[in-house]
Amino acid sequence: MSGxxxxxxxxxxxxxxxxxxxxxxxxxxxxxxxxxxxxxxxxLWTFGGILMLCLVAQIVTGVVLAMHYQPSxxxxxxxxxxxxRNVNYGWMIRNFHAVxxxxxxxxxxxxxxxxxxxxxxxxxxxxxxxxxxxILLLMMATAFMGYVLPWGQMSFWGATVITNLFSxxxxxxxxxxxxxxxxxxxxxxxxxxTLNRFFSLHYLLPFVLTGVVILHVWALHITGQNNPDGLDxxxxxxxxxxxxxxxxxxxxxxxxxxxxxxxxxxxxxxxxGHPDNYTEANPLVTPPHIVPEWYFLPFYAILRAFTGSFLxxxxxxxxxxxxxxxxxxxxxxxxxxxxxxxxxxxxxxYRPIFKWAFWVFAFTCLALGYLGSxxxxxxxxxxxxxxxxxxxxxxxxxxxxxxxxxTPKPLPRSITDAVLGSGAAAKA
Amino acid sequence: MKNLISLSAASLLALSALTGxxxxxxxxxxxxxxxxxPWSFAGFKGQFDRAQLQRGFQVYKEVCxxxxxxxxxxxxxxxxxxxPVFPEEAVRExxxxxxxxxxxxxxxxxxAGKGGELFKRPAKLSDPILGPxxxxxxxxxxxxxxxxxxxxxxxxxxxxxREVHWAIHPFLMLGDILQGYQEGGPxxxxxxxxxxxxxxxxxxxxxxxxxNTAFPGHQLAMPPPLSDGSITYQDGTKPTVDNYARDVxxxxxxxxxxxxxxxxxxxxxxxxxxLVTTVLLYFGKxxxxxxxH
Numbered sequence: 001m002s003g004x005x006x007x008x009x010x011x012x013x014x015x016x017x018x019x020x021x022x023x024x025x026x027x028x029x030x031x032x033x034x035x036x037x038x039x040x041x042x043x044l045w046t047f048g049g050i051l052m053l054c055l056v057a058q059i060v061t062g063v064v065l066a067m068h069y070q071p072s073x074x075x076x077x078x079x080x081x082x083x084x085r086n087v088n089y090g091w092m093i094r095n096f097h098a099v100x101x102x103x104x105x106x107x108x109x110x111x112x113x114x115x116x117x118x119x120x121x122x123x124x125x126x127x128x129x130x131x132x133x134x135i136l137l138l139m140m141a142t143a144f145m146g147y148v149l150p151w152g153q154m155s156f157w158g159a160t161v162i163t164n165l166f167s168x169x170x171x172x173x174x175x176x177x178x179x180x181x182x183x184x185x186x187x188x189x190x191x192x193x194t195l196n197r198f199f200s201l202h203y204l205l206p207f208v209l210t211g212v213v214i215l216h217v218w219a220l221h222i223t224g225q226n227n228p229d230g231l232d233x234x235x236x237x238x239x240x241x242x243x244x245x246x247x248x249x250x251x252x253x254x255x256x257x258x259x260x261x262x263x264x265x266x267x268x269x270x271x272x273g274h275p276d277n278y279t280e281a282n283p284l285v286t287p288p289h290i291v292p293e294w295y296f297l298p299f300y301a302i303l304r305a306f307t308g309s310f311l312x313x314x315x316x317x318x319x320x321x322x323x324x325x326x327x328x329x330x331x332x333x334x335x336x337x338x339x340x341x342x343x344x345x346x347x348x349x350y351r352p353i354f355k356w357a358f359w360v361f362a363f364t365c366l367a368l369g370y371l372g373s374x375x376x377x378x379x380x381x382x383x384x385x386x387x388x389x390x391x392x393x394x395x396x397x398x399x400x401x402x403x404x405x406x407t408p409k410p411l412p413r414s415i416t417d418a419v420l421g422s423g424a425a426a427k428a
Numbered sequence: 429m430k431n432l433i434s435l436s437a438a439s440l441l442a443l444s445a446l447t448g449x450x451x452x453x454x455x456x457x458x459x460x461x462x463x464x465x466p467w468s469f470a471g472f473k474g475q476f477d478r479a480q481l482q483r484g485f486q487v488y489k490e491v492c493x494x495x496x497x498x499x500x501x502x503x504x505x506x507x508x509x510x511x512p513v514f515p516e517e518a519v520r521e522x523x524x525x526x527x528x529x530x531x532x533x534x535x536x537x538x539x540a541g542k543g544g545e546l547f548k549r550p551a552k553l554s555d556p557i558l559g560p561x562x563x564x565x566x567x568x569x570x571x572x573x574x575x576x577x578x579x580x581x582x583x584x585x586x587x588x589x590r591e592v593h594w595a596i597h598p599f600l601m602l603g604d605i606l607q608g609y610q611e612g613g614p615x616x617x618x619x620x621x622x623x624x625x626x627x628x629x630x631x632x633x634x635x636x637x638x639x640n641t642a643f644p645g646h647q648l649a650m651p652p653p654l655s656d657g658s659i660t661y662q663d664g665t666k667p668t669v670d671n672y673a674r675d676v677x678x679x680x681x682x683x684x685x686x687x688x689x690x691x692x693x694x695x696x697x698x699x700x701x702x703l704v705t706t707v708l709l710y711f712g713k714x715x716x717x718x719x720x721h
Contacts, residue, residue: 095691245717248716252710262699263608263695267608267695271609275584278581
């Protein structure tokens, strides 16, 4: 699709002058105006554009917030209150940024689940998919460090718990984990030094993220978009030009998403946060119940599912290390999805068994999220272990096996057939 | 070593089981659901009631301010729109007569006199509303070891935790989101201020502590601050603990979120704009796509 030629012809002298030197308008015209998009895309395909909007909104609001913020353990909490109270419309910018992080994750999770359902990870889109996993990891790192910046109790203790995960490496090589953790902290505990470097990285990573997003879009424009039927573009009638067709749809999706976004910004700005983060960080007082932001809860549940034993299997001193490996593994396993899935059919629409597995997996993620918000005790640990097993089983067992045993439903011959019914292709 | 670890793990488990059990007994003894109150500023429609904020400030000034500061709120805020909106001149006088003055350097750049006492000046409109203590240590020394927290963001720093069945949880969440429920803080504060009772027979209250149904753990160093008739309202509102608690909780909700009124008003316009634009874009999209079919 990158070979897709651009019919751009500059009309003005200025345009011609540019085009001979840097044909960026030609490229934009080819890739974002004429670019063929499958005509059967549904609204789930608007989330790419929505995510782009989220990224830009986070960077713009973040840059403004950084103008008023002070990354120091004595000033950070006051700086947030200063922004909320004294900066003109500071409350709005801050709400946009804090709520924006959650909206970014809502959108990215929908985007990922769409990819899983319609098989967007499969050949030839493996690199596109893996770049997406890299983006997810960068988002997580950025969001985690961003949550530390208000320097409330959850900021501090969340940072303490999560950075301490690396100390699990002590069981691999004595002292290694501790050394890494102290290196991350810049001291012997989370402190103002840690806050300062987290602020630096929180400002840096979104630009790294933007770079990977550009690669992601590039890869997308090489392979072209997947679609609800999981079919390749075969004939001109299978696609429509990106503009005005896909763009018109993208704008509807974006504005509908903004309704949700604005609802939280203006009416529920603190709903997605934790009240404890309005108490200034205090290294001497541990909150009774440390929880991360909602978008980390499923992973947090997986981490904490590894207690002294896992479903009756004693783990001894390796429990923490296993938990950490499982937590990071739960994201990294996505990288292997293109090769774990043995089915040649992409879309779950035509995969009767995989469709079930997908919904079980989706429920599992929600259940893990719920369990992650509860204390790790009693029956909750048991269920977290069960759902952790199902989580990994989806990738490691269901994906390879279902592809081998399942009989897919007959696929339409083309996207045009899928949209207009067979036989319509000739007319279209 | 391994035995030791498993032993300590076992004892930890036993301990947590014990505390869990005693916690359950405790809640059974004094179970007190924190009830949602009909705040004027509740939900996506609500706005602050100016008269209530004025009464609430009076309660803060006459009762709470004896121990608690409000250091992130400035005197000028009391005269700004969206709050109690006292006349500016009255606030200026209030600031000048506020007992807790503003520490300031003298002309020689010294912060304290020969005896170590800080130089201070009367507050102005642009100054924060300070509590009686210079720092946490002084507060603890005066309060028998307990620390009266600053109340500027207390209404945001507290919430209500609901124990519900997992299957109901998503629906309650959705209900809260649709209503725009964000009043857990004031609900809790109201429950706390009206939650002082005699302890159940099986509970021994520590020395200097008070029993409170809403406070986590139920034993609180703050003695009951309000009593019927202790404050005289100017506007004829009944001088009851219930009203004092309600008004001061509303005031603290404003102190923690002084832009609430403006935020929601802008929010309505934004929602209207987004809804209309989304509908227009949708029909535009349909029109564009109709050429294809």
